[in-house]
Amino acid sequence: MSRLLPLLLPLLAWGAFSLSGLVPPYILPAPQDVAVTLVTEAGVLWPNLLVTLSETLAGLALGLVLGAAVAVAMTLSPRLGRLAGPGLVASQALPVFVLAPVLTLWMGYGPGPKVAMTVLLVFFPVASGLRDGLAATPPAVLDLARISGASPLRTLLWLRLPHALPHLGAALRIAVTYAPTGAVIGEWVGASQGLGYLMLMANARMKIDLMFAALVLIVAMTLVLNLGTDRLLRRVGM
Amino acid sequence: MRVAGLQGRVLLEGQELVRDLDLELPLGWTCLLGPSGAGKSTLLRLLAGLPAGARLEGRRVAPARIGWLAQQDLLQDRLSLAANVQLAARLRGARPDPARAEAMLAAVGLAGRGRERPEVLSGGQRQRVALARVLFDAAPLVLLDEPFSALDPATRAGMQALAHARLQGRRVMMVTHDPAEALRLGDRVLLLKERALHDLPPLAPPHPRAPDDPELALCAARLLARLAEVA
Numbered sequence: 001m002s003r004l005l006p007l008l009l010p011l012l013a014w015g016a017f018s019l020s021g022l023v024p025p026y027i028l029p030a031p032q033d034v035a036v037t038l039v040t041e042a043g044v045l046w047p048n049l050l051v052t053l054s055e056t057l058a059g060l061a062l063g064l065v066l067g068a069a070v071a072v073a074m075t076l077s078p079r080l081g082r083l084a085g086p087g088l089v090a091s092q093a094l095p096v097f098v099l100a101p102v103l104t105l106w107m108g109y110g111p112g113p114k115v116a117m118t119v120l121l122v123f124f125p126v127a128s129g130l131r132d133g134l135a136a137t138p139p140a141v142l143d144l145a146r147i148s149g150a151s152p153l154r155t156l157l158w159l160r161l162p163h164a165l166p167h168l169g170a171a172l173r174i175a176v177t178y179a180p181t182g183a184v185i186g187e188w189v190g191a192s193q194g195l196g197y198l199m200l201m202a203n204a205r206m207k208i209d210l211m212f213a214a215l216v217l218i219v220a221m222t223l224v225l226n227l228g229t230d231r232l233l234r235r236v237g238m
Numbered sequence: 239m240r241v242a243g244l245q246g247r248v249l250l251e252g253q254e255l256v257r258d259l260d261l262e263l264p265l266g267w268t269c270l271l272g273p274s275g276a277g278k279s280t281l282l283r284l285l286a287g288l289p290a291g292a293r294l295e296g297r298r299v300a301p302a303r304i305g306w307l308a309q310q311d312l313l314q315d316r317l318s319l320a321a322n323v324q325l326a327a328r329l330r331g332a333r334p335d336p337a338r339a340e341a342m343l344a345a346v347g348l349a350g351r352g353r354e355r356p357e358v359l360s361g362g363q364r365q366r367v368a369l370a371r372v373l374f375d376a377a378p379l380v381l382l383d384e385p386f387s388a389l390d391p392a393t394r395a396g397m398q399a400l401a402h403a404r405l406q407g408r409r410v411m412m413v414t415h416d417p418a419e420a421l422r423l424g425d426r427v428l429l430l431k432e433r434a435l436h437d438l439p440p441l442a443p444p445h446p447r448a449p450d451d452p453e454l455a456l457c458a459a460r461l462l463a464r465l466a467e468v469a
Contacts, residue, residue, distance in 0.1 A: 140310050143288050147306045148375075150329035158329055162316045237316070 029209045034216060037209040044198070044210070049217050051194040055111050055183040056225070059118020063175065066119065067126030068168075075134040075160065076152050088128055096120040097185055104190040114186030114194065121182040122175040126168070133167025134160045169238030176229045180222045195221075242379045242409050244285055246296010248277065255280060255292055257433050263379070263409045267402065267445065269420035270413045271438070271465065272430035278413040279383055281430065285411065286381050303330075305372035305380035305408075307401075309387055311364040313356040319343060319367055320352030326375045342370040345404060362393035366400070373404055380405055382412035386419065395449045398423055402446045417465060418458035422447045429465075 011031060017023070018030040025033070038045065070088075074081035099120065103113035137160045145155040187196025195214045202210035243262035248255040255277045272278045283290035286304055306326070313322050320339040321328075328334065340352050346366040356364055365385065372380055385401070386394045402423055414420050420427050423446050427438040438461070441447060447454040 140308060141312055141314075143286075143308065144306065144312050144326060145329050146288055147286055147304050148326045148329035149302075151331070154329050154331065158325065159314070162314060165316075 026206065026208050029212055033209050034212045037213040038216065041210055041213060045195075045213060045217060048193055048195050048198045048214070049221065051111075052114075052180065052183050052187065052196065052218070053221060055114040055186070055194065056118055056179045056221070058111070059115045059182055060122055060175065060179045062115065063119040063122025063179075064126055064172070067123045067171075067175075068130055070123075070127045071130035071134060072156065074131055075156060081131075085131075088124070088131070092124050092128060096124075096182075100185050100189040103186070109190050109192060113189070114183045114191065117186040118179050118182035121178040125171045125174045125178070129171025129174075130164055130168045133164030133171075136167065137163045165236075165238045169233045172229060172233060172238075173226070176225050177222065180218060180225065184218060240299070242285070242300050244281065244294065244296065244298055246294060248280065248284065248292050248294055250277070250280070250292040254433055256430065256435070259296065259435065261285075261428075261435060263411055264426065265407065265409055266425035267405075267423045268409075268411045268426045268428060269424035270411065270428045270430060270435075271415070271417060271420050271461075273465070274415070276430045278430050282381050282383055282411065282413050301378045303375065303377040303379075305375055305377035306383075307365075307368055307372050307380065307385040308383045309385060311356075311361075311368040313359075313364055313367055315356055317356075318352060319348065319354050319356065319359075322356060322367055323352070323370045323374050326371050330375070339370075339374060342374045343367070345373060346370045346400060360393075362389050362397060365389060365397055369397075369401055369404065377408070379409045380411075382410065384413055384415065387415070394419075399446050417461040418454065421458050421461065422449070422451075422454055 014028075015031045018025070018028050070084075074084060074088075096117070100113065100117055103116050107113040107116060134156070141159050141163065142155070145159055150158070183194065184196035184199075187194040188200060191197040195218050198214045199211050199218075202208070202214065241263070244259050245261070246259055247257045248259065259281075261281075270278050270281065277292070280290045280292045284292065284294045284298065285300060286306060287298070287300060314325060317325065320336055320343065323339040323342050324332075324334055324336075336352070340350070343349060343352055346369050348363065348366055348370070356367065359367065368385070382401075386397050389397060398419060412420075412423065421441050424440050425443070425445060427440045429436045429438050441454060441457060
C-alpha cells in the first residue's frame, strides 16, 4: 500500500481538482472519464502503445550496444579516449530534442527517426557512465593485472568490467527513463502511429479524454520499464 | 644478481630515497623493516615492476612470473573462490584448471569451498584465498606487502606459519612494520633507514619460530626498542 501511495496521491488530487469544477473537462477531464476512455478506445490505444513500445525498446537496445561499444573502445585505446573523451562529455550538454525535426527530415515518417531519437538519449548516459566505471577500477586491483602481465582485453573482462557494473546499472536506470521520451518526441515531430502521434491527433480533434488516456499509457509504460529494469538489475547485482 | 634483485638508487621527485642499493634475494624469506615513509613499499613495488611513484636509477632483475600478496586481499566479489584462486593465472592467459584450484584451496585449509563467494569469508579466510591465488600461479618470486597486518594476532600467527610452509623453496620478500613478524619468518632481515638498507642479524633456523619462543620474544622486544630510537 505504501508503495502505491506516490501513485495514488496525485490521482486523488487530480480527481478532487476536476470534481471541484474549477476547470472545465475540456481542459482537465476527470480521472474516471479517462479510465472509461482507456477501455472504450482500447482498440485505438493498444496498437499505438505497441508501436511506441517497440520504438522505445529498439532504441534502448541499439543505444545500449553502441554506448557500451564506444565506452569499451575508449578504454582499450587510451588514444581514442583522449581524442573522443572531451567530445563525449560536451555532447551531454547538447539538447538532442532539437535534432528531432532534422532526423525526421532525413529518415522520413517511419519508425527510423523515433528509434534514432531514443538511441541518442540512451547512448550518452550509457557511454559516459560505463566509461567512468571502467576507469574507476581500484589501483590495487589493477596491480594484480600489471604483475600478471595481463593484456588490456583480459584486464577489461576480468577486472574493469565487473567493477564497472554498478556504474553501468546506474546509467541504464537513467537511460530507461529517457528512452520513451525519445520515441514520443520523435512521434510528435512527424508520425502516422504511436502514442505521441495519438496525443497530438486527439488534441486537434478535441478528444481530450483520449489525449489523457494516451498520456496515462506513456507514463504507465515508462514506470513498468523502470521497475522491470530495476528488478532485473538488482537480481544480477547491479 | 641472477634471479631477483635491485641495484642502483631510487629517486623520488629528484630526491634520493634509497642510495647504494645492492639487494639480491636468496631463496627463502627476506623481511624488510623500516619506519613509515622510508620507502619499503616503494622498493617492493619497484622490484615487482609496478608503478611506484619513484624511479629506479640502476638495474632490476626479476623473473617473468611474480606472486603478489598485498594488505588488501584483492579478491573479486563477483567471482567464486575457485575463480579467484585462478585469477592471476587467468589474467596471464592460462587455461582454467578447476581441479588444481581446489587443490590450492585445500592447501590453505579451505577444501571443498571453491563454489562459494568471497563475501561469506572472514578476513583471515579471505587472505588464505589470496595466498592460494599466489600458490596457483607457482611464481618463483613472491612479494608480500604487509599481507597480515590487518588480521587479528591469533589469525596472523596462523597465516604466517601457513604462508611459510606453503612458500617453501621460493624467493620471498615481505615488507612489514612488525619486528616480531620479521624475526619469526625472516632468513634475512633488512632495515631501511636513513636512505640505506642495513642487514640485521636474523634468528637462527628453524623458521618460523613458535609464537611463544622466548628468544623470539626477547629479540623482537630489543629490535622494537631500536626501531623506536630510529623513529
